[in-house]
Amino acid sequence: MEVFALPLQTRYEPVRAKQLLNPVKAPSMPFDWSINPYRGCQHGCSFCYARSTHAFLGMEADDTFQHHILYKDNAPEALQAQVERTLRAKSGRSRLGRIAIGTATDPYQPLEGRLKLTRQCLEVLAAYRLPVSITTRSPLILRDIDLLRKLPGSSVNISLNTLDKRIWRSFEPMSPAPAQRIKALQGLRQEGIEAGIFMAPILPFLTDQTEDMEQVVEQAAEAKACFVMGSVLRLNTAEVKSWFFGTLRQAYPRLVGSYADWYGHSPTAPKAYREQIRSQLARLLERAGIPAYMPEGGAKPIQAESPEDDKPVQLAFALDL
Structure with a gap:
């Protein structure tokens, strides 16, 4: 190949x-x-x-x-x-x-958008009625609403940690704009798909202010999000830590020292800080009336079913590149 x-x-x-x-x-x-x-x-x-x-x-x-x-x-x-x-x-x-x-x-x-590998995988899962949880930053997921309707108990997590354009461009340079992600969430909810916001990663000293998090929660509420989940930045490996610090040094050099104090010898922010953020987000969600968890797709476990008549799943393959 x-x-x-x-x-x-x-x-x-x-x-x-x-x-x-x-x-x-x-x-x-x-x-x-x-x-x-x-x-x-x-x-x-x-x-x-x-x-x-x-x-x-x-x-x-x-x-x-x-x-x-x-x-x-x-x-x-x-x-x-x-x-x-x-x-x-x-x-x-x-x-x-x-x-x-x-x-x-x-x-x-x-x-x-060209290969449609994710869509073809969803076609397989839909044939067996297997529940899925999808995490994405892209409005391209709206293309596959027809398949999501066939996947019982499924949900979609739209990743969005800020509405600030400078922060978005600094740390997610080629990802869809925050406004596009909110529109994707709106589109999913209008079609009855379980969907919400994955507010991650929450960046210390950048996206963790109450007013910043509140803006995301308000947008989620307007889009009728089923849930909002939050997670503070983790830098688990040397490779990830090195690349992140390089970006931070270019975009926000004043914060390098603060991040080094917290993440220099640890993959996570201090526990007290993480608990503070958890409480802060919980208060915002309670005020907005949004659950802080991902729905489980019903009380009964959902098991796989065989395709109708036990026929092989017919896949819709993408055109050659």
Whole structure:
């Protein structure tokens, strides 16, 4: 398979996936499996913890992360085969629980508009009526509302941590504008899709002021968000920390010392600060009448169903590039 390039010197490289569903072992996570049709992300968020995945592959975790994108060109076929194998196994139906899409890269980054790998994966999941939780910054998700309606108990998390244009451009240089994300949330809710805001990461000294967080909450309320979840910045690895500090040094040099005090020898902000932010957000959400949690999709667990008449799932493949 040939590596090809599109504008902005971004490289797009196909890779073959042996399987697409990755089991999630952490009991604290609200899902059982994760799916990531892409590695690397064109949005280029400076705080993205997934930069380390490029390092695991022997690649650089710098701007290579947003300019060398790996895409799993057989993702829908690998997913369907894995779901069918699991269903054939003993207790297979109970093993296929909630699936998260977009845990390590945005499933609706610009390349998805051409390849439609995420959409094809949703077609497979819809055929088996498997619930999903999707996290994205992109309004492109509105394209797939027809499939989201067929996925019972599913929800969408729109990532948005600020309405400040300077902060957005500094740390998420190629991601959709905050206003576009709010419109995406509005569109999802108007169609009856469970959706809310993932206010993350909350950046200390930048997006953590009450008035800043309140603006996001107010926009979420106007869009009739089902929930708002918040999470303070984490810098888990040396690669992520190095890239983030480089961005901070360029955009907000006055804050480098404060961040070094907190994150120099720790991946997280101090516990007292995180508890303060949690309480601050809880008060704002209570005032707005918005839950601070992600809905579970009903009281009863949702299990996989076989496609009608046990026919293979027909996939709508994208046109050749």
